[in-house]
Amino acid sequence: MIIIDGKETANTIKQEMAAEVAEMKTAGQKAPHLAVVLVGHDGGSETYVRNKIKACEFIGFESTLIHYEDDVSEEEVLKKVVELNNDNAIDGFIVQVPLPDHISESKVLEAIDFRKDVDGFHPVSVGRMALGLPGFVSATPSGIIELLKRYKIETSGKECVIIGRSNIVGRPMSILLSQKTPSGNATVTMVHSRTQNIPEVCRRGDILIAAMGSPGFVTADMVKEGAVVIDVGTTRIKSDQTKSGWKLKGDVDFETVSPKCSYITPVPGGVGPMTIVSLLKNTLLAAKGGMF
């Protein structure tokens, strides 16, 4: 059984990108530039945004943080989106969600020019991905694809079972893995709350991706011997083993499942560290241009 080290892989990719950015600069090009719009003071969001900015600095990207107070108007945020769409200095930008209730998330996300939509949440980005056209793929699915590639895990012809049908993980994963591409070509089944005989369906998976946000849901009896198990869950649960009193728990019961696997991602340190890296990769792609 091999534990897929997302942290190490993410670091490797960051170093590769840092080298590429250094080369770009040597060649007289400007560094890629990511802008982040943050509204309010949600603890989780502030941490995510800080980590994104830090990662930008590490690999030599320019970054700009636009931080509004909670009471900023929807109009003001939309105006900023239009401004960033038209600002040639900005290669890509994201609006950190969740937004306060008085601001429509879909209105704001749909106002982003899809050519700068490095989060890949815009309907055009999702549609282009589904149609197999070039475009930005959202961070978590693209991070998982990258992990499978780096660990040389074959997907073609494999049965792949995805638990969870969310717009940001399950749905795009099912599309990417079943597409006619070198990192696709799997026979994909989507499992969700209405699926009957969930354990039986899961046991078909040569590759099993758990992304429903239910800690410890996947137990050993649901996993095929020798399967590759990717755990996307990250639920914060109480713990007396950590200083903070909390720890992250995945959707997979690691202790009992891991002995049956050929490969497995841990939580934390598996899929999680890959997400920021994927956002940065999208920004680098945007900066290079020629995608659209």
Next chain:
Amino acid sequence: MIIIDGKETANTIKQEMAAEVAEMKTAGQKAPHLAVVLVGHDGGSETYVRNKIKACEFIGFESTLIHYEDDVSEEEVLKKVVELNNDNAIDGFIVQVPLPDHISESKVLEAIDFRKDVDGFHPVSVGRMALGLPGFVSATPSGIIELLKRYKIETSGKECVIIGRSNIVGRPMSILLSQKTPSGNATVTMVHSRTQNIPEVCRRGDILIAAMGSPGFVTADMVKEGAVVIDVGTTRIKSDQTKSGWKLKGDVDFETVSPKCSYITPVPGGVGPMTIVSLLKNTLLAAKGGMF
């Protein structure tokens, strides 16, 4: 075994729409108006377009045909698309594909305003469908969903196997049937050329949808006893039994498969007649407004 009568169902829906349009007119509203852009003289395309216009007339829609010769420039077609986007008299329009080689299909289709994209081929339409947002669903998948509804075939919790991963049938079907909606909630598996043990995977299907365009591909050994079989294939093959010397053959070997089924669609007369009806339904939705 019940044969799903697509022709009759399509006629019923056309009559329902005709009644609705008559009511709209009585209430002083204008009739829905579909425009069709056709380039050149491809025999298949001319027939399709003629049937679409005829169906419009039957149910009381206004219709406009813009017919260009083969040598029309891409610029001219794009100009027309912009004109139709801005024409308030037109509720929805389509550009009939295929287009001649010197005109970029994707460029033309992407120029259509998604609010008038009644064919549902625009990346925004596909993205909105994938995200579960209101939008236009392309004709064949929405016709199949309608047939399942009209025949009260339960999808929730059923295993559904879709053969073929095309952008216009397999992919959207897999999304619609697995979504959290009354006509979805199925456990969906996508089968394609790289799938191993295709017969075994197909036999899991309580609902089996064949959409790969390979005449007679699905044989009795690939079908679960009591399954619902939907045949989307329509390949023209030579025949000495018809006056024209041709007949349409589906992806399912009807003779051997049908005795095993609870429900099955024939070819012709199954899914086919539903596609035009779905286009008209989209046009009616566009005319009613309030979707976006």
